[in-house]
Amino acid sequence: MKTQEHNTGELKDLSVKIEKKVVDAFEKMSNNSGMPIADLVVIALKRFRSSHADYEGKSPMDE
Secondary structure (H helix, E strand, C coil), X not given: CCCCCCCCCXXXXXXXXXXXXXXXXXXXXXXXXXCXXXXXXXXXXXXXXXXXXHHHCCCHHHC
């Protein structure tokens, strides 16, 4: 997964307030992995999105 590229193409800012311990965990993961926090967050969001396609009105078979 470290060799995959994330956040390519057109980018858009997203600002959210989340629990401090979640931010602290992502900072620690970033330091330990050498991956930027933005990449870790986009990976997490992509995984969430693929697991919850129904939130977008899609079925898993649509992909």
